[in-house]
Amino acid sequence: MVVDSKSWYKFKRQLWSRLWEDLEIGYLDKDLLPVLVLFNLDRDVYTLSSCSGRIVVSDSKYPWSREESNIVLKKHVPLDYSDLDALLKKPVVRRLWLNATGPVIHLSTRDLRTAAYVLKVARLAGYKHSGVLSVNKHKGIIVELTTGVRFSTFLAETGNSLEGDDVRRLVEKANEILLYGKLMLNRLYEVARRHLPRVVDEEVERQVKARGGLLDKSPEEIFIDMMRRLNQFNYIEAYKRIASGLS
Amino acid sequence: MVVDSKSWYKFKRQLWSRLWEDLEIGYLDKDLLPVLVLFNLDRDVYTLSSCSGRIVVSDSKYPWSREESNIVLKKHVPLDYSDLDALLKKPVVRRLWLNATGPVIHLSTRDLRTAAYVLKVARLAGYKHSGVLSVNKHKGIIVELTTGVRFSTFLAETGNSLEGDDVRRLVEKANEILLYGKLMLNRLYEVARRHLPRVVDEEVERQVKARGGLLDKSPEEIFIDMMRRLNQFNYIEAYKRIASGLS
Numbered sequence: 001m002v003v004d005s006k007s008w009y010k011f012k013r014q015l016w017s018r019l020w021e022d023l024e025i026g027y028l029d030k031d032l033l034p035v036l037v038l039f040n041l042d043r044d045v046y047t048l049s050s051c052s053g054r055i056v057v058s059d060s061k062y063p064w065s066r067e068e069s070n071i072v073l074k075k076h077v078p079l080d081y082s083d084l085d086a087l088l089k090k091p092v093v094r095r096l097w098l099n100a101t102g103p104v105i106h107l108s109t110r111d112l113r114t115a116a117y118v119l120k121v122a123r124l125a126g127y128k129h130s131g132v133l134s135v136n137k138h139k140g141i142i143v144e145l146t147t148g149v150r151f152s153t154f155l156a157e158t159g160n161s162l163e164g165d166d167v168r169r170l171v172e173k174a175n176e177i178l179l180y181g182k183l184m185l186n187r188l189y190e191v192a193r194r195h196l197p198r199v200v201d202e203e204v205e206r207q208v209k210a211r212g213g214l215l216d217k218s219p220e221e222i223f224i225d226m227m228r229r230l231n232q233f234n235y236i237e238a239y240k241r242i243a244s245g246l247s
Numbered sequence: 248m249v250v251d252s253k254s255w256y257k258f259k260r261q262l263w264s265r266l267w268e269d270l271e272i273g274y275l276d277k278d279l280l281p282v283l284v285l286f287n288l289d290r291d292v293y294t295l296s297s298c299s300g301r302i303v304v305s306d307s308k309y310p311w312s313r314e315e316s317n318i319v320l321k322k323h324v325p326l327d328y329s330d331l332d333a334l335l336k337k338p339v340v341r342r343l344w345l346n347a348t349g350p351v352i353h354l355s356t357r358d359l360r361t362a363a364y365v366l367k368v369a370r371l372a373g374y375k376h377s378g379v380l381s382v383n384k385h386k387g388i389i390v391e392l393t394t395g396v397r398f399s400t401f402l403a404e405t406g407n408s409l410e411g412d413d414v415r416r417l418v419e420k421a422n423e424i425l426l427y428g429k430l431m432l433n434r435l436y437e438v439a440r441r442h443l444p445r446v447v448d449e450e451v452e453r454q455v456k457a458r459g460g461l462l463d464k465s466p467e468e469i470f471i472d473m474m475r476r477l478n479q480f481n482y483i484e485a486y487k488r489i490a491s492g493l494s
Contacts (some may be wrong), residue, residue: 037306062427065393112359116382131378131391135363144378148311153400154420168415171400180309245308 007048007138012046029076031219042197044114048106053181056099063152076194095157101176102149102181108140115141125191127166147184151177179239253383259293276323278466289360289444295353303346310344310399323424342404347421349428350397355387362388372438398424426486427460433467
């Protein structure tokens with residue numbers, strides 16, 4: 001199937017303005033921005049809904065349930081045990097699950113050749129679970145870039161809950177895994193900017209320049225700034241510890 | 248990129264004989280067989296290493312680590328707490344993780360059109376996380392069919408282990424999630440056989456007939472037989488309970 005370039009570019013322009021709206025209303029994780037800008041700077045790529053990595057606590061039958069599921073907590077930075085404390089005292093409807101996931105980038109390319117190239121770059125960065133999800137004449141080749149960084153555990157249900165100390169242990173591990181995901185986000189950025197853009201999208205470049213660069217800071221620098229503003233210096237230390245074990 | 252049909256068929260024949268070797272030496276989960284046979288019966292599809300769903304306990308830094316990782320337990324049927332009991336008494340080198348994952352089917356198609364068709368069938372069966380992993384001139388379009396059914400939790404590290412009762416609770420949930428995965432395997436089979444094969448691979452069909460059909464039993468029937476032989480009647484009940492909640 002051949003992608004229709006005209007409608008594909010229309011989608012790219014539309015999604016690109018949406019990205020700035022999302023950023024303004026706080027929908028967008030700030031540390032994700034450099035990655036999204038980088039991909040959109042390529043003439044043949046645009047990004048779709050993506051995530052820098054997150055921790056979610058849901059009250060649902062299964063961790064992956066969408067229907068009859070209630071997300072009781074969602075954060076893109078580490079969880080404080082006190083965030084959970086109140087939740088654990090309330091009655092649980094179904095079951096409480098604690099999930100941490102690494103980054104997920106959704107993007108569209110204008111042709112298969114570009115999709116294959118982006119997948120190769122993603123694999124270089126360790127995004128082993130990436131692939132083409134679907135092909136659409138107007139929206140393009142839809143690609144998902146993702147890692148195996150993932151943690152998903154049970155916490156509580158009525159009459160059958162984990163001990164407080166064990167919940168604490170699991171929160172600690174979920175946070176460590178979130179931080180590992182943030183490292184992977186930074187790695188994608190560092191690897192991708194050696195390979196992208198292949199052909200610059202001049203309209204995107206013009207707008208990026210008008211907004212004062214935006215590519216001056218890496219996801220890592222932005223994340224560390226965020227942690228600093230939240231006075232979470234211990235997580236900056238933890239991040240650096242994980243980073244030293246990763247390379 | 249166009250796939251070279253001649254070498255693609257050579258791979259198909261090669262992988263097809265490997266499948267029977269794997270079955271004979273016990274490498275292949277028996278309940279996976281009907282799904283693999285079904286896909287291979289299509290002239291334009293062959294299957295690669297796949298999994299019917301499993302529980303793995305690893306001693307590793309992270310649940311997804313491959314290097315410096317030791318798989319201490321791997322099962323394609325539910326875990327008995329006693330399987331873990333001895334493990335939990337031994338010293339842990341890194342950290343013990345308990346992982347349950349749903350089915351993962353890897354296959355190759357001879358062209359993109361067939362890959363898109365297979366992905367559509369898989370989505371109908373609820374395999375939302377499926378996609379094209381790569382494209383190879385000789386090996387074909389490599390596709391992964393997978394679900395969001397997944398559980399991955401921390402159990403123990405030196406001086407920082409979960410309580411025995413909590414490990415029991417987590418094993419129970421891991422087993423339930425494994426059973427949910429088995430249901431998803433059966434669902435893929437039931438949906439796929441309404442849509443496949445599109446064009447029969449006569450060589451494969453001849454061999455399947457020579458081996459006495461092989462498509463008489465569904466993955467569900469085979470799994471229930473397995474549980475019956477292991478005297479695990481409680482898991483047959485649990486499977487049926489999950490099934491009644493799923494539809």
